[in-house]
Amino acid sequence: MQLNLNSKASILFRKREFGIFVFILILLLVFGSLEPRFFRSDNMSAILSSVGILMVVGAGQTLVIVTRNIDLSVGSTLGVSAMVMGMIARENQDFPIVGLIVISMVVGGICGLLNGLLVSYGKIPAIIATLGTLAVFRGVVFLVSDNVQIDPNDVPQGIISLSTTSPFRIPWLLIFAFFSITLVWYISSKTLFGKRIYAVGSNPEGAVSRGLSFNKLTIFVFIFVGVLAGLGGVLYTARYATINPADVGRGLEFEVISAVVIGGTNIFGGSGTALGTALGCILIGILSNGLTVVGVSPFWKACATGFLILVAVTIDNLVRKRQEEKFLLAIRNQRVVK
Amino acid sequence: MSQLTKQDARFKVPGYLVGPILILVVALIYGSLGSEYFLDPSSIVFNTGRYIEIGLLALALTFVIINGDIDLSVASTLAASAAVLAKLFERNVPILWCCVASIFTGLVLGLINGLIVIKFGLPSLVVTLATLALYRGLAQVMLGDGVVSDYPENFVGFDQRLIIGGNPGLPAPLALFIVSSLFFYYILHRSNYGIKNFMTGSNPSTASFSGISVNRVRLLAFALSGTMAGICAVMITSRLGSTISNVGLGLELLAITAVVLGGTDIFGGRGSVTGTVVALFAIMAVREALVIQDINGQVQDAAVGALLILTVLVPTIRSTFIEKRKRSKRFNQAKSTNMTG
Secondary structure, three states, X not given: OOOOOOOHHHHHHHXXXXXXXXXXXXXXXXXXXXXXXXXXXXXXXXXXXHHHHHHHXXXXXXXXXXXXXXXXXXXXXXXXXXXXXXXXXXXXXXXXXXXXXXXXXXHHHHHHHHHHHHHHOOOOOHHHHXXXXXXXXXXXXXXXXXXXXXXXXXXXXXXXXXXXXXXXXXXXXXXXXXXXXXXXXXXXXXXXXXXXXXXXHHOHHHHHHOXXXXXXXHHHXXXXXXHHHHHXXXXXXXXXXXXXXXXXXXXXXXXXXXXXXXXXXXXXOOOOOHHHHHHHHHHHHHHHHHHHHHOOOOOHHHHHHHHHHHHHXXXXXXXXXXXXXXXXXXXXXXXXXX | OOOOOOOOOOOOXXXXXXXXXXXXXXXXXXXXXXXXXXXXXXXXXXXHHHOHHHXXXXXXXXXXXXXXXXXXXXXXXXXXXHHHHHHHHHOOOOHXXXXXXXXXXXXXXXXXXXXXXXXXXXXXXXXXXXXXXXHHHHHHHHHOOOOEOOOOOOOOOHHHOEEEOOOOOEEHHHHHHHHHHHHHHHHHHHOHHHHHHHHHHHOHHHHHHOOOOHHHHHHHHHHHHHHHHHHHHHHHHHHHOOEOOOOOOOHHHHHHHHHHHOOOOOOOOOOOHHHHHHHHHHHHHHHHHHHHOOOOHHHHHHHHHHHHHHHHHHHHHHHHHHHHHHHHHHHHHHHHHHHHO
């Protein structure tokens, strides 16, 4: 079979994201044909705004997983930054909104810095370090807030309006999500720095021996995901208007990692794209919303997500194996010709 | 392999136990400052009841982690098994058969984890992340938002029963834990399977070249972890006397913390049952000491998390300093020999 492997169409078809995109289309068709109301614009915007937080944090998590690390503490980081921001807003009601957002992101960045230092200079495996800080940051939320939740009337109207009012009829929540995905896309595919991140992820020893600083890159990605989790804290407050110490961001780490993995990022590092993560988030959003709209019991949602991860990873693995075989075959043929 | 080399005559505390033992001692002292009843043997013995499930899960997880795998789905497996138990009980199946079915469910779910990991060659972190959601979902589908209770009198209150009476006495969960830790100690450190476990974890390809069926070893560990989750489901149902769909939520993180705190390498190849057991008691002591001081549950978790980081961090820092000192010593020696020579 002779194929022009470099034609634009075939490049598109071979892309990992294309598979998820097709799957999203299929899901849309299925849900849409079962229940036409699914396609109404308010439902569509509900889906998108429900995955906004996931996208923001997932964008950062993608880079972390690309470097062979993992951040389990994102949910607690989001909690700390949202809580600190909420308490400042409660104390002085006319604090500028931009200032609040910056504070939240800085707090998230500090949490990320701590993770990064533990993983890079402390040489603790990321999964252990962030498992520890997952609990530590959650404890910090309680210590800071004294176990008192922030009520909706204490949250400034400006923050809440981030999820409702909008320039060009798109909520700010989505603009932030779009912005973070684009930022990660830009870093990973347009900058030398991004190439270095991928290099460290695909072969740490090799990258270090070529003169890349493993520690600096690791600290950067952790600060980055922390800052984005801080932004996620703002969006969480905007969407739910209540910050409960026990609930804020709880379990987010599993959702985010699921979305990133469904988006085709290899959990062993070295590959993964922002676009894939965005599509993974949207897929999760469509699935959980669609099941509800079609009238399936919401209890099936967790099952469906788990099943989706399994399917995505299995297909991914099969494709990867075939590509490797093809690659090896190509090398062998070249040798024979020579 | 400690059993292959000749044992030292002098007893030495292994390096990985220093951290947990220190934590245990400090927590006991701190707790006894808070209340004079803290060190009362009967209260200590009875307080263990709430931690035994974590301990049993951690024991089985030790095997999985030594193999170089991880099982994030233990708590969800527990929930699914508990849901099976509850549903069968509602259909008027005798409670004994419910328990058997629950343990069997755990075994099957563990096997499913293992089979997916092995047959498709997928990383266990992702697979068990997926089954974490999947099994929890199964529990939710089975139970909905309902509560199953009204278990028979002779089933409820397993943790209140005494195997050996008297004061302090030996409650049934603690007895079960002691027996199973001895059993697992034997398997891991004294049996063929244990050696295979360590070899699989430290270098899978070498292990398979030396004739070890790596996949079978890993599958068995997953099955073990599932079975333990099933047993814990029975225990937790008996202790709480009711079943809801989010039973045991977040237990997996505590169990993994216990395993890692006990010095088991998260990348496999190293670890011990003793470490896990000591770490479990250290966690328990810390939490109980903080309970006495009336400190919030989340902050207790935070303290355990911080200790987890410290126990891994301190040896690293220490070895870095020792290395630095050695290097500067060598440097100075070389300089002085250069000057004289």
